[in-house]
Amino acid sequence: MATAFRSSSSSTILPILLVAAVSLTAAGATVTHLHFFWHDLVTAPNPTAVTVTQPVDPSSGFGATVVIDDAMTEGPEPSSTPVGRAQGFYVVVSRNASDSSLLMAMNLALTSPEYNGSTISIMGRNPVLNHEREIPVVGGTGHFRQGRGYALLKTYSFNATTGNAVVEYDVYVTH
Numbered sequence: 213m214a215t216a217f218r219s220s221s222s223s224t225i226l227p228i229l230l231v232a233a234v235s236l237t238a239a240g241a242t243v244t245h246l247h248f249f250w251h252d253l254v255t256a257p258n259p260t261a262v263t264v265t266q267p268v269d270p271s272s273g274f275g276a277t278v279v280i281d282d283a284m285t286e287g288p289e290p291s292s293t294p295v296g297r298a299q300g301f302y303v304v305v306s307r308n309a310s311d312s313s314l315l316m317a318m319n320l321a322l323t324s325p326e327y328n329g330s331t332i333s334i335m336g337r338n339p340v341l342n343h344e345r346e347i348p349v350v351g352g353t354g355h356f357r358q359g360r361g362y363a364l365l366k367t368y369s370f371n372a373t374t375g376n377a378v379v380e381y382d383v384y385v386t387h
């Protein structure tokens with residue numbers, strides 16, 4: 213049986229827990245639910261998100277390309293237990309700053325004991341100003357071979373001064 217990494221919610225006093233969150237579909241495939249926080253750190257001296265092409269339109273950011281090797285952790289604090297790295301890139305693909313959206317393409321390279329070495333590939337549209345976004349899971353390797361599914365994203369915190377963001381992910385993979 214697989215397990216998913218989860219954290220306590222702010223409404224409880226439970227410590228961070230590893231909770232099984234696996235169910236079987238009618239066809240006998242497994243659905244695994246992973247819950248973690250994604251840290252997009254753009255500030256020096258050790259950014260994990262680096263802008264490699266500057267925007268053609270600074271007001272919207274249109275055209276900016278950011279390469280990432282972002283930490284994934286069980287809880288929202290940077291010091292929380294790491295569960296993997298989100299490696300890939302995102303591009304600002306909206307001209308309209310009021311409807312800002314990214315194309316995201318990344319591999320979740322998992323390092324938690326139960327999934328160490330497995331990956332989940334995610335690609336899709338991320339309208340970052342929306343409360344909740346959905347991005348397709350387009351594949352996986354190892355434990356998640358032939359995986360399909362979706363990721364639900366909610367911004368946990370965004371520092372407008374630094375540009376650093378923490379995003380809560382709920383990823384559901386059928387495999």
Ligand SMILES: *[C@@H]1O[C@H](CO)[C@@H](O)[C@H](O)[C@H]1NC(C)=O
Nearest residue numbers: 306307308309310311312341
């Ligand atoms: C920009 O997006 C906002 C929010 O979706 C919308 O109200 C506005 O009409 C858009 N502007 C243009 C020029 O498309």
Ligand SMILES: *[C@@H]1O[C@H](CO)[C@@H](O)[C@H](O)[C@H]1NC(C)=O
Nearest residue numbers: 322323324325326327328329
């Ligand atoms: C994950 O795998 C790597 C490479 O095989 C190994 O060095 C590392 O100790 C493993 N980590 C865990 C938490 O099992």
Ligand SMILES: *[C@@H]1O[C@H](CO)[C@@H](O)[C@H](O)[C@H]1NC(C)=O
Nearest residue numbers: 369370371372373374375376
């Ligand atoms: C944003 O980051 C700056 C610089 O590190 C820090 O001084 C400030 O307190 C942060 N703002 C929030 C709301 O965390």
